[in-house]
Amino acid sequence: MSVDIDSVKKGYIVIHDDNNRMDATILCAIRDYVGDIIKDKQPIFNYNDREVQDDNKRFQAKLDQRLTIVKSIKEYILSSIRSSYHIGTRRIGKMVLLHSEAGCQQQHWHTDYDPDVLQGLAELPWGVVLAIENGTSLDIIDPDTREPVSIQLLPGSLIFFRGDIVHAGAAYSGPNNRIHAYLDTDIYRQTANKTYLDFDSV
């Protein structure tokens, strides 16, 4: 795996699976599982004030962490981050499948954790997006330049981002599935389905 080391200083870590740690067998098993749970998908917020208020083209379905396949995904995520970062008390909390339909708009810029609460914490929680299909991306606001950056991820690659990093689910011209998980700390667990909109980013 290779790490975009510059990104670490900025509060996000992109890890590319360039030696295929996530092999074809596990990718197939994940895609089979995704096929099973996608029927339980629920729309999530896709508020976007530049286009439409909510296009209902972004969905999530909860992953069942008792299942072997989900345990393997969890272990893959944790071993990837541990190879380049000390994770402290962080643990994987909720894990979901994210599904975008063709034509899904970019989300409004937001954080998944309350920026006011984060300010007082020594150890920040992180979010992670794991690609399982080609064409996966995540838009983030680079904290140094305040400019939007589109992070492209091939299957098996991940982006970890600190809880205060402003981000938005990308727009998709075709259907896309990906995994999203929260690395909560002992002190701060993500509140399910709660996001904090950022109106300073455009």
Ligand SMILES: O=C(O)CCC(=O)C(=O)O
């Ligand atoms: O759709 C995505 O890839 C990211 C979604 C996201 O950031 C969220 O719903 O909080």
